[in-house]
Amino acid sequence: MCGLAGVVSGFGVKQEISDGLRNMLAVIRHRGPDGEGVWLDERRPVGLGHVRLAIIDPEHGKQPMVTEDGRYIVVFNGAIYNYLELRRELVGKGHPLHSYSDTEVLLYAYREWGESFVDRLVGMFAFAIWDKHDQKLFCARDRIGIKPFYYHFDGQRLLFASEIKAILADPSVKAQANTQGLQDYLTFQFCLNEKTLFKGIEKLEPGYCLSATYDGSNQLRIQVRQYWDLHYHIDEEHDERYFIDTLAGLIDDSVRLHMRSDVPLGAHLSGGLDSSAIVCLAARMLNGEQIKTFTGAFAEGAQFDETAYAKDVSSFAGTAYNEIYIPAGNELSEVLPRLMYYMDEPLAGPGVIPQYYVSRLASQHVKVVMGGQGGDELFIGYARYMAAYLEKCLSGAIYQTADQNRYAVSLESIVPNLPLLATYQPMLQGLWKDGLFGPRDQRYFSLVDRSGGVSHLFNQDAIRGQCGYSPFESFQRIFNRDELHSLVNQMTYFDLKGSLPALLHVEDRTSMAASIESRVPLLDHRIVEFMATVPPNIKFAGGRMKHLFKESIRSAVPTSIFERKDKMGFPTPLTQWTKGPARDFVRDTLLSQRARERGLFNVEAVERALASESEFGRVVWGLLNLELWHRVFIDGDMKPSGV
Structure with missing residues (x-):
């Protein structure tokens, strides 16, 4: 885990580029306290910078890294988990790899396979590779958006970095609010697509790459394209048992790969199913060696304390248990501005506060930490999914249309699982107060729209400006994508593209603020792609939340966790x-x-x-x-x- 920065320009001298890069790196040094490097091109005003958190092959992974022939230079943030397999293949093809660094593997993989090499990567990544011979920059971000990549292009200069504040360190970039981003934030508490809250600064979207080249008149041109998206090719040939067994194998393999590290490794442990499964599977693979786990809680009451469940898992898996009680709100005036600086943007919810404290706790013991992020989006774990299906099933029962959809879920089948909604009455009241049985996109939008009832708190002219932008229309373009087949796929696809990157933003920033690497095994793209093939009536059978996931890890976790009905989701007082x-x-x-x-x-x-x-x-x-x-x-x- 590291931080990168770069400049590709149509003008400028070496010293200016060097000084600018070092200013950019200075504000993200927390991402890489183990080393810093800058590389400058001899022919063009091009520079790459890097701060390093040494995880894989600490002695030989210094960046920017250059191929032996001097043609390709890379700066890279992330981890390539299948680097050993790729390394063997590249060595077999004659490439002169001298280290066991995943950065060197990435660099020579580009040399061997060109831009298509990203399809071979299993991992989290954001990188930039400069080709001295062709005078071309190639950048890419991982499929799910685990690692960040931001850029600013004014037609003459391209600036890019792992965090927005690094781009703002350049004097040519002024921090200005983006009115479209503000409207997204007020609606979702995150920005959709490429938008950020800063005018003129965009994020490279998950599964996208960016190229920068010079044309015949020495003008810099950039091109952004999508190299990966999730496709829902439903598997009609297999039964539920096949999907459970296959998912179990994929999760097991992902945890195994994510444990590759040359420095101490631990795990977050909330007491919920997702993190508990990761901890128990990892502990089973260590052959008696203890894994360190890290748990957070609040002293404000039992409704904010899950440590009893976390301790159950720790005892079951034999972990070295560590916990922290998050300080009371008298620290909020200090910690919240500090977190805002690290976060760059005000995203997601107050769970960022305990995540930050738990990351600081983990950093005292390990350099890499695994967690269960992504389980709710992949395996259908949010109560809003059940609420949306309840309304759909009511409509089907009343209007006798339930059998018109191939993947329909009946009202009768979900009744045994409706007690899940007992504590979500405010959500149901909000869903039904303004409508019932409307178009799918409008109904789910009402569940994710956080702006209801607060518009009177804002000066609308200041928020909206003159842009005429509609967050709902942006939502529709994602939610109504072709070939999603069912409501559950529409909901989870939107969350994969919208809310999950926002949560991963928090995961990245809170871990990097503590200078540790955070890994999320459940978001291995092979698992994500597999879940898209499962028939909706199997993966959300009878409205059973996380049904396939629970069955796939049934034997790995203690009974108290498997049967738990009161998961809190890290509520903050x-x-x-x-x-x-x-x-x-x-x-x-x-x-x-x-x-x-x-x-x-x-x-x-x-x-x-x-x-x-x-x-x-x-x-x-x-x-x-x-x-x-x-x-x-x-x-x-x-x-x-x-x-």
Whole structure:
């Protein structure tokens, strides 16, 4: 795990490029405290920079790395888990690999197979390769979006980096709010597609690559294209037992590959099914060697404490158990601006806070940590999936249309699993208060749209500007993609493209802020592709959440975890904090003269919202993040104290 940066320009001198790169690297040094390097082209104003967290072959993996003939140069962030297999193949073809670094494998794989080599990679990655001979840059990001890649192109200069703040370190790039990104954030609490909250800075989307070349008039041209997408070729030939057994084998192999490391390795352990499965499978492969696990909890009450389940798993798997109780809200005024700086954008939910603390705990013991991220999106683990299907089944029963869809789920079949929704009455009330039995896209949008009931808190002219942008239309283009076959595939496909990259953004930043590498075995693209082949009526049979996944790891986890019905999803006592020890910080931030002059908020409405926030509400969180983001980046408070 590392950080990369680069400049490809139509003008400039070596010293300017070098100084600019070092400024970019300085703000992402937390991503790579083990080393720093800069490479400059002799013919063009081109430079690549890298900060390194040494994981695989620590002695020989220094970057930027250059091929023996000097033609190709790479900077790389991530991990290629099948690097040993690829290395054997490349050596067999005569390539002069001298190390066991996955970076060297990636570099020579490009030399052997060209741009198509990304199809051979199993791993998480973002990289840039410069071809000195052809004067061409080739960059790519992994299929799922585990590793980040941002860029700014003004028609003459291309700047790219692992974090947005590195691009903002260049004096030519001014931090400005992107109104389309703001609308996405207010709707979803993340930005869709290539958008960021910064005008002029885009993210390379998961499964995309970028090329930069010079034309005949020395003008720099860039091209962005998609090299991978998820295809739903439904397998009608096999039964449920086949899918369970195949999934079990894929997960087992993924965990095995993800354990490849030349430095100490541990695992997050929340007490939920996903992280517990990873821990138990990994422990089984260590042949008696203890794996270290890391658990977080809050002292605010039993509803925020899952340590009993985590300890059950630790005892069952024989791990070295470590836990941290997240400090009370009196630290929020310090930690939240610091996290905003590391995050670049105000994404996802307050779970970022415990993730940060648990990552800091892990960094005291290991350099690599595995987790269960992605299980809910892949294996159908969110209550909103059940809520959407309940409405669909009601419609089918009332209008007698249930048998018109090949992969339909009947109302009768899901009844035994409806108790899952007992604690989700507010979600159901929100779903049904404004409509019922409408088009699929409108109904699921209502479940993921977080803007309902908060529009009065904002100055709409300041948020929307003159762009005429519709987050719902962006949502539709993803959700209504052809050949998804069923509602469950539409929902999970949108989450794969939307909410999951946002969660992975948090995973990347919280781990990198602590200078450790985070790995997510469940998001091996082979597992993702396999799940897309499973018939919807098997993978969501009778509305059974995570049915195939649970059956595939049944024998690996303790019974208490397998049969658990009350998984919390790492809830954070945010409302207790914002109405208790952090009350003054929240009010001083949102009701300050600075916030009033910014003109984003209807301050009187915000004041009322502060008093009425529900226990697990996200309104205050969204407002607070947005104001702090403006302060840290738009106002220029780039580096809060303590960072």
